[in-house]
Amino acid sequence: MSHIPAVEIITIGDELLYGQVIDTNSAWMGQELGKIGLRIRQISSVSDKAEEIVRALDEARQRAQVVLMTGGLGPTKDDLTKHVLARYFGSELELYEPSLRDVEAIFARFNRPMLEVNRQQAYLPKACTPLRNTVGTAPGMWFDDGGVVFVSMPGVPFEMKHLMTTHVLPKLQEYFRVPPIEHAVLQTIGQGESFLAEQIADWEAQLPANMKLAYLPYLGGVRLRLTATDDGQPNLRERLEAQLPPLRALIGPYLFAEGEVPLEAALGAMLKERGLTMGTAESCTGGAIAHKLTGVAGSSAYFLGSIVAYANDVKVKQLGVQPTTLETHGAVSEETVRQMAEGARRHLGVDVAVATSGIAGPGGGSEEKPVGTFWLAYADAHQTVARKITFNRGRQLNIEFITTAALNLVRQHLPTVS
């Protein structure tokens, strides 16, 4: 049998219906299933009541050949999923020794006493193929019921991801003999979807029938994902890769990474490779650029520090901005951000620095400088570059957008050697 099964996701838990928890599992599962060429037909969130779970299972099997469930596998009385599935498949629970050992290992690692309720988690319906969970106490379960596959996983995101990656995705590919599929992701920044589409229209038009480009926009840029599906011919990966060099050339200035690499990590890798250190001088972004950069593990190798100069006094004393500049041009001006960036280099002792000043809103705007007016500057040993940006989609998005623009400004001007 080789065909592409339809997939449904059922997320189980009152906390989803009450809005106490946002369901991020489904989106992650949708992405990962998409990578192996499977499509989700429906996602349903239901209460952790037996009759609701059974109804959802009955409905899903009418529409799909794969039903993936998350949630309801914890050790407490609220967690019904396993018992509901045992009854649904007419199967008794029995102890699964390898999962008991996994549970024991988890408790040993955290040096906590194991309770009887946790021991009970290793009892699974006889009808299932157990999926061992080495990062949590609830094993997964795989049921094959007349050609429809049902999989039950814990709702804790990192446990679900572990089970999906280790067991579920490979088993689905094997079971359904899912045709091969290959992807390449090119991350761009600084241009919108329609501009990029125009730039690469001719390249896109010449793609073979089994290759398709997806535009995945985010705040500040677009991820491009090229997908090659099976055409019965060999070397799918190689043929996909062969399409990339002309694409790279066309989007060169906007391309910052290949694969799932965020901008701050791509910039960090450039700094590390070139042996450069960096710092920031932030007014309107209020530390957001530093926060992004230091979110990357190992960033202390190139990120030395920041001066968040929200008040003008701090701009003068900690960054050496001239009081006359602030008086003449104001804090939100090309002159001020240039001095901020140059001051950050001197005061923090870094090779390159980026500075921001602007009006994030909702207050603080004027006729001359309305909310959404931003100045950015980049400085290294050879040059200082300033840029004005106008963007206003509310305080939070403004800060996020300018943070991304500042990281991109550094990426664009970073010298190749220190």
Add this chain to the structure above:
Amino acid sequence: MSHIPAVEIITIGDELLYGQVIDTNSAWMGQELGKIGLRIRQISSVSDKAEEIVRALDEARQRAQVVLMTGGLGPTKDDLTKHVLARYFGSELELYEPSLRDVEAIFARFNRPMLEVNRQQAYLPKACTPLRNTVGTAPGMWFDDGGVVFVSMPGVPFEMKHLMTTHVLPKLQEYFRVPPIEHAVLQTIGQGESFLAEQIADWEAQLPANMKLAYLPYLGGVRLRLTATDDGQPNLRERLEAQLPPLRALIGPYLFAEGEVPLEAALGAMLKERGLTMGTAESCTGGAIAHKLTGVAGSSAYFLGSIVAYANDVKVKQLGVQPTTLETHGAVSEETVRQMAEGARRHLGVDVAVATSGIAGPGGGSEEKPVGTFWLAYADAHQTVARKITFNRGRQLNIEFITTAALNLVRQHLPTVS
């Protein structure tokens, strides 16, 4: 008719199934519906194909008396919802003048030319009660089909929220004569759910039958929500409020705000009220505390700046930490964070400062100071207070937890006058 209808949510759009967008709308709707005493029975995400939408509507009306839809109302060919609903309710589209004027006003505000496709957005099925949207181009639609209410709203979160708040929630309360319900939210920080539950067990036990307390934990604290449902007696709000003074007394040290106020905003209000200015000196948090504080509109009134001292050199030069302290005790030590906090006060010219230094991981740990070791210090004109925290749930959560702990440390020690 006065009863509590079951609600279903249907979110429409391939981008949800492919995992390109995380569905945050449903959680928000679940929370808001909960506040007026309505419960969601199921949430379903389906493709923007006509047959999938119709199937979802047919299924939902079997289970619920209210079906809330989001998505598929944009101006492009992909956006089918309105046409599907017109056919589903056997109703033709006609121009709804007030919505046309709303659309025109939106384009006038952004100074952009209005296209024919946008004009088309003001055509609505005759069978619906239009719900005017003054913040976007897609009006909402309310259908009453034999006692089942169907509502269609745009998927853009702020447009959906606008329609829910302005039209849908009040109309549902009126239509179903939903019994009155009252809530009070008390925000606590610094103690877990089980500790709080023990502290307030006696108070909770004496609550009248129509009042219930919910524990809503988040990273670092717990939101307590007291809900009073209708018992046929008058003055429900007053009786709810009357329960609060003893609760406030029991959780006093952990209570930082009432209502939906985040910690950084609560701290900001305290600083403003007391006429105090604040700054931060951040090593392991890398600017995250400053970023949180400056996310609050108007924070420039009390937040002056930060020194993010990731490198030891920056700790010495910008904060005045003694090199001998760093040599003797290391960067992650009580001595260092005390000097960082005191240095931040001097160098930034602020009344109060908070400092952090620790090992966020995954690398950088040692036997003596493993990943998850953090030191925090608070300083004002009268005292410096240091605190050690051990917490390790991965780099991102570690940074988030320590950021919250640092804000709380300031809240706990802030002097009542400057």
